[in-house]
Amino acid sequence: SVAASADPATDSTAPASDGDGGSDSPFRIVAVTSCPTGIAHTYMAAESLENAGREAGVDLVVETQGSAGFTRLDPAVIAAADAVIFAHDVPVRDKDRFAGKPTVDVGVKAGINRPAELISEVRGKAERGEVTGGAAPTPVERGGEEGEGYGSMLRKWLMSGVSYMVPFVAAGGLLIALGFAIGGYEIKSAPSVMQHFVWTQTDSWAALMFQIGGVAFGFLVPVLAGYIAYGMADRPGLVPGFVGGMIASTINAGFLGGLAAGLIAGGVVLAIQKVKIPKAVRGIMPVVVIPLISTAIVGFLMFVVIGKPIASAQKGMTDWLNGLSGSNAILLGALLGLMMCFDLGGPVNKVAYTFATAGIAVSNPSDSAMKIMAAVMAAGMVPPLAMALATTVRGRLFTETERENGKAAWVLGASFISEGAIPFAAADPLRVIPSSMVGGAITGALSMSFGATLRAPHGGIFVVPLIGNPFLYLIAIAVGMCVTAALVVVLKGMRKPVAGGTAPGAPEDIAAPAADTKQPVAA
Structure with a gap:
């Protein structure tokens, strides 16, 4: 977990607590942050909340539920807390620990963009004595605000499945790509390493990596469906x-079948749980009755009722992708580039990324699928790299903190972590996001037109040796990066001077107490 406490020097002037700590104790808040991939958003929200907590003079401790797992907050810390903030896009794990306290429950981006407002809101709830009740039946129902619509709940269910699937995608895809890089594309026809493995032959090692990656890829659809149902x-x-x-x-039936299976499985279990059961049978419901009945129903529906139509739809989509060429392929690349840069790691970005990885998540992906994967990764690298370039060439247009974020954005962008541009987008969304979308669309279109291919689902600049037409691919990224950086610089340079102050972008403006100086450095 990541923890931050108020500076002792500020505690004496902190507002009086409404909790049990006494009038001289700071207000205590515990928070949980999590995002679908558990990489950037999770830790950026934590840092943003910690910074806002220090400024507000409150004692704020954050539990980050990231991709590497999480360390539970000390129960004593939770018990002593006056309020709770949840900033998450996937279900909070072990949420029952926080029941009975004033709670603000929002998406992870709210934790990044408006942490001070969340702290103020949860303090207001504590003053009014508003507390949460006991746990609801499901993680997502516990994870949403009261009155949350089914659209938001559906998004969280799907993001729950995607968040658990992504590590399998990365591990399997990179291993398969390395197998191809070492042994060539004929390695897919190699015999099983159980029957033939020579320690001194590179082909044996290539076959080993390819076959391990293939096993990892075999889990993608089951994991997606299983954790949608879990959500x-x-x-x-x-x-x-x-x-x-x-x-x-x-x-x-592929990924479409996995989505359907997960939603059906979750719905069937929820329906069974609503049936009134005699007390004598309740003990065996979770381990015998619910698994038996729900699995039988889901299996029947998938095999007999909806499986074949979904498989036909999946085949139709695959055939359509394989038939893309010329202007159609370029337009698809531009569309995927727009999606990758629209919300910088959010749901729209994840839709484009999942669409691309679905195409290569087979042992022998088509050329079109590998072109789509290349376009998606190239476009996703553009926003952070462009912000890094803009802060380098026109640093006076950015705050000191943004210039520091720009240094980190070089590495994040090169690693295909689009979230590296979030501090800039949060501070100036009307200029940064449209500029990023333009550059991403150009990069996606150029990548498709150059015929660049990619077998690995992640890795950024570090998997360039695995890319088809790597030189043209890098040119596509560079063009998009320069276009986005130029647009951001021009748009920021057109800002009018603040009344009674200096023009934004002047050196004096860097020290101005503006909201954008408080963006966290990307983790």
């Missing part, structure tokens, strides 16, 4: 979800 119905949804996902893989 809906907690642990009882895992068995029917995984089984439905495996059936989707077996009948070649």
Whole structure:
């Protein structure tokens, strides 16, 4: 976990606490942050909340539920807290620990963009004595605000599945790509390493990596379906979800089948849980009755009712992608580039990324699928690299903190972490986001027109040796980066001077107490 406390020097002047700590104690807040991939947004929200907590004179401790797992907050710290902030896009794990306290529950981007407002809101709830009740039946129902619509809940269910699937995508895809890089594309026809493995032959090592990656890829659809069902119905949804996902893989229904299987499994379990059961039978419901009935229903629906139509739809989409050429391919590249840069790691970005990885998540992906993956990664690298370039060539247009963020953005962009541009987008969305979308669309279109291909689902600049037409691919990224940086510099330079102050971008403006000076450095 990541923890931050108010500076002792400020505690004596901090507002009086409404909690149990006494009038001389600072107001205590515990927070949890999490995002679908558990990489950038999770830690940026934590840092943003910590900074705002120090400024507000409150004692704020954050539990980051990232991709590397999480360390639970000390129960004593939770018990002593006066309020709770949840900033998350996937279900908060073990949320019952925080029940009975004033709570603000928002998306992870709110934790990045308006932390001071969240702290003020939760203090207001504490003053009014508003507390949360006991746990609701499912993680997502516990994770949403009261009155949350089904659209928001559906997004969280899907993001729950994607968040658990992404590590399998990265591990499997990179291993397969390395196998191809070492042994060539004929390595896919190599015999099993169980029967033939020579320690001194590079082809054997290439075959080993390819076959391990293939096994990892085999889990993608079951994991996606299983954790969508988990997001809906907690642990009882895992068995029917995984089984439905495996059936989707077996009948070649692909990712569309996995999405359907996960949603059906979660819905079936929720329906079973609403049935009134005699007390004598309740003990065996979670381990026998619910898994048995839900798995049978999901299996029947996937095999007999909806599996074949979904498999046909999946095949139709694959054939359409394989047939893309010329202007159609370029337009698709531009569209995917726009999506990758629209919300910088958010749901729209994840839709484009998942669409691309679905195409290469097979042992023998088509050329079109690898072109789509290349366009998506190239466009996703543009925003942070462009912000890094803009802060380098026109640093006076940016605050000191933004210039520091720009240094980190070089590495984040080169690593294909689009979230590196979030501090800039949060501070100036009307200039940064449209500029990023223009550059991303150009990069995606150029990548497709150059015929660049990519077998790895991640890695950024570090997997360039695995890219087809790497020189032209780098040119596509450079063009998009320069276009975005130029647009940002021009748009920021057109800002009118603040009344009674200096023009934004003048050196004096850097020290002005503006909101954009408080953006966190990307983790």
